[in-house]
Amino acid sequence: MATGWAGDGAVQDQIDATVKDAIKRVRSQLPQGPGLKHCEECDADIPEARRRAVPGVRLCVDCQQARDAENSASAAGYNRRGSKDSQLR
Template sequence: MATGWAGDGAVQDQIDATVCDAIRRARSRLPQGPGRSHCEECEAPIPDARRAALPGVRLCVACQEQHDADEAAVTGYNRRGSKDSQLR
């Protein structure tokens, strides 16, 4: 059922595009290239198990947790106010 100027399936197409963009953005953040044996920030040794699990790793666990917390605080994405959340 089309409403207004939107064609059939337009809402689903928008949702699919949003999900694809989020996946692309997350994949672009994954570490790439050779990993490091010591953390970039604190120079602590990175365990072999972590380096094997995450190729391209550059931070130790403690620094990575801090980096993730800092990044989460800055994003400011309000899911409740987004158009996708109103479609449910």
Template sequence: MANGWAGEGAVQEQIDSTVEDGIRRARSRLRDGEGLTHCEDCGEPIPEARRAAVRGVRLCVACQRERDRDEAVSSGYNRRGSKDSQLR
């Protein structure tokens, strides 16, 4: 069943696209290889347990938390095909 101006299956396509964008963004942030012994932002030592748990770690917990918070604020959801985005 079509909703408003959207074609058949458009809502599901938008949901799928949003999920795929999230997966792509998460995969792009994965690090590989040897991690750092000191945080690249603040220079504090990264605990051995964190380096063992997070492959390719580059930030201490405090800096990673701050970076995650900043990214959460700037990331939205996929608005492709929504009526609101067409009105702008």
């Protein structure tokens, strides 16, 4: 299908690149190294089961949930490559 300047599959290429970038960003934020026995924010014990399930764990469940809530509010996300809808406006 001809789309002017964009080649065939250009929209899918943009979608694929956006997904790959998001996966790369999230993987870079994963904890590294040995897990802690105590939360680095509130000093609560981190259970052995959590340390086995989440390699490199640094926070207890409560502190991790609070941090995730903060991050999800600020990381609403945007499509820096532009979407088809934004180009039609």
